[in-house]
Amino acid sequence: MKNISDLYSKFLESSGICTDTRKLKKNSIYFALKGENFDGNEYADQALERGALLAVVDDKNQKDDSKVIVEDVLLTLQELANFHRKQIDIPILAITGSNGKTTTKKLVLEVLSKEFKVKATEGNLNNHIGVPLTLLSFTAELDFGIVEMGANHQKEIESLCNIAEPNYGYITNFGKAHLEGFGGIEGVIKGKSELYDYLIENDGLIFFNRDDEIQVEKAIQHKNYSIGEKSLSDCQVVLMETQPFVTVEYSNLIIETKLVGSYNFKNVSASIGIGRYFGVDKENIKQAIENFVPEEMRSQIIEKNGKHILLDAYNANPTSMKAVLESFKQMKGDHKTVILGDMFEIGEDSVKEHFHILDTCQYLGFENILVCGERFHKVSSEFENVIGFKTTSDLQKYIEEDISRISSPILVKGSRGMKLESIMDVL
Ligand SMILES: CC(=O)N[C@H]1[C@@H](OP(=O)(O)OP(=O)(O)OC[C@H]2O[C@@H](n3ccc(=O)[nH]c3=O)[C@H](O)[C@@H]2O)O[C@H](CO)[C@@H](O)[C@@H]1O[C@H](C)C(=O)N[C@@H](C)C(=O)N[C@H](CCC(=O)N[C@@H](CCC[C@@H](N)C(=O)O)C(=O)O)C(=O)O
Ligand SMILES: Nc1ncnc2c1ncn2[C@@H]1O[C@H](COP(=O)(O)OP(=O)(O)OP(=O)(O)O)[C@@H](O)[C@H]1O
Ligand SMILES: C[C@@H](N)C(=O)N[C@H](C)C(=O)O
Numbered sequence: 214m215k216n217i218s219d220l221y222s223k224f225l226e227s228s229g230i231c232t233d234t235r236k237l238k239k240n241s242i243y244f245a246l247k248g249e250n251f252d253g254n255e256y257a258d259q260a261l262e263r264g265a266l267l268a269v270v271d272d273k274n275q276k277d278d279s280k281v282i283v284e285d286v287l288l289t290l291q292e293l294a295n296f297h298r299k300q301i302d303i304p305i306l307a308i309t310g311s312n313g314k315t316t317t318k319k320l321v322l323e324v325l326s327k328e329f330k331v332k333a334t335e336g337n338l339n340n341h342i343g344v345p346l347t348l349l350s351f352t353a354e355l356d357f358g359i360v361e362m363g364a365n366h367q368k369e370i371e372s373l374c375n376i377a378e379p380n381y382g383y384i385t386n387f388g389k390a391h392l393e394g395f396g397g398i399e400g401v402i403k404g405k406s407e408l409y410d411y412l413i414e415n416d417g418l419i420f421f422n423r424d425d426e427i428q429v430e431k432a433i434q435h436k437n438y439s440i441g442e443k444s445l446s447d448c449q450v451v452l453m454e455t456q457p458f459v460t461v462e463y464s465n466l467i468i469e470t471k472l473v474g475s476y477n478f479k480n481v482s483a484s485i486g487i488g489r490y491f492g493v494d495k496e497n498i499k500q501a502i503e504n505f506v507p508e509e510m511r512s513q514i515i516e517k518n519g520k521h522i523l524l525d526a527y528n529a530n531p532t533s534m535k536a537v538l539e540s541f542k543q544m545k546g547d548h549k550t551v552i553l554g555d556m557f558e559i560g561e562d563s564v565k566e567h568f569h570i571l572d573t574c575q576y577l578g579f580e581n582i583l584v585c586g587e588r589f590h591k592v593s594s595e596f597e598n599v600i601g602f603k604t605t606s607d608l609q610k611y612i613e614e615d616i617s618r619i620s621s622p623i624l625v626k627g628s629r630g631m632k633l634e635s636i637m638d639v640l
Pocket of ligand 1: 232233234235245246247248249250251252253256336337338339340341342343344346363364365366369
């Protein structure tokens with residue numbers, strides 16, 4: 214096979230892409246990626262035995278008619294994805310930002326799907342491997358493709374844009390997430406704005422939040438469509454209520470969501486604005502948003518043993534922690550319990566940021582605060598009403614000993630690595 218177009222011909226004959234022999238679909242093309250534990254090259258034979266059409270490897274010693282030897286398997290996957298993107302030539306909307314990418318993507322998908330054929334990134338497949346896989350799952354029959362883009366360092370969004378070549382883009386926010394790799398909040402703004410840079414250079418359209426001054430400054434001079442509470446916005450959406458769920462008003466239409474937290478207002482507004490820009494009927498937008506229920510530990514409301522739990526344990530960083538604490542404060546209930554786990558990838562300000570979160574808990578007047586993880590544990594002793602544990606399982610044991618220590622409603626939030634959802638077993 215000489216070049217990417219030859220490989221592409223094979224892709225068109227195949228049943229899709231596979232990167233894991235344990236989940237191999239017959240007639241797919243196996244890409245032998247390298248991971249932390251294994252070298253995918255070692256599974257190429259197994260892939261072919263199990264019915265793969267072809268294996269793409271970068272181990273030069275593997276000579277076989279059913280194998281394509283390339284310089285770098287990952288790079289080839291990305292090149293194939295970009296080649297495919299060019300062939301299908303559908304409008305692509307990219308969504309990035311520090312918080313709310315997945316929620317916004319899902320809302321936009323629901324809204325656009327009311328009137329168009331749309332596909333979006335599945336789950337959280339948003340990185341240098343996930344974005345190519347997402348693109349390769351799109352077809353020319355689609356009216357739109359939605360690509361979520363995640364990053365934890367500079368130039369990553371630029372690289373994902375070069376692969377996906379989006380025509381439209383939306384940045385949810387610039388927040389204090391992945392500070393370690395981005396080099397502080399200025400680094401986050403620069404890194405996420407690589408999406409704007411791409412759109413500006415390629416005559417794309419920027420959807421932006423009219424209430425965010427940084428976004429206004431960066432987008433206003435370019436091809437754009439603005440969304441926000443301000444009357445100047447191309448699409449004006451007003452926050453009416455946050456209790457128990459976010460309710461908004463758009464063009465005399467009241468939309469009652471099943472989402473908690475005022476932070477979700479922005480995510481909902483974006484889906485309304487993007488829907489309206491593409492001409493989706495207002496009633497259809499309302500229906501799509503009102504039917505959307507959050508899942509996978511992203512601000513889920515769960516009732517268990519008579520307790521009301523706000524399970525927000527999918528991830529955490531200073532911006533989303535603060536936003537959720539403020540929303541939890543607004544929730545009904547006199548004896549709330551706050552259960553927090555460490556925030557990862559914060560970098561040099563980690564101690565300060567963990568301290569600041571506990572300080573915010575004091576300021577908001579929470580009395581029953583339990584925290585776990587090395588970082589929170591270190592600063593917990595400086596606060597009278599905070600009990601700190603080194604690990605999630607230590608905290609779990611403490612709760613198990615006497616469940617009456619936990620009054621409802623309960624907030625549970627921490628970084629993915631803390632696996633705070635396991636606390637649910639003892640609540
Ligand atoms: C390469 C790969 O697919 N890795 C996945 C694998 O991880 P691991 O390192 O353990 O790989 P292995 O060493 O086990 O195996 C190597 C390859 O061999 C295959 N293989 C192995 C055994 C076998 O019997 N047969 C085989 O074929 C194997 O399938 C490998 O291909 O397994 C992990 C657990 O399931 C996966 O987590 C891992 O996936 C990696 C991390 C990945 O990047 N997956 C993408 C598809 C993806 O999009 N994943 C997202 C995570 C996105 C994310 O975190 N985004 C961040 C921002 C992005 C930061 C970016 N710089 C980054 O670092 O990613 C965000 O904040 O949103 C997801 O899964 O949710
Ligand atoms: N607009 C927002 N502003 C601040 N925090 C938010 C916002 N939207 C969601 N969050 C918080 O972020 C959590 C994760 O939401 P979501 O998965 O949509 O974000 P994400 O950016 O896709 O994260 P990841 O990249 O890790 O998948 C939510 O449970 C909530 O706590
Ligand atoms: C889950 C992953 N995409 C992420 O957001 N990680 C941060 C550091 C977290 O787990 O909170």
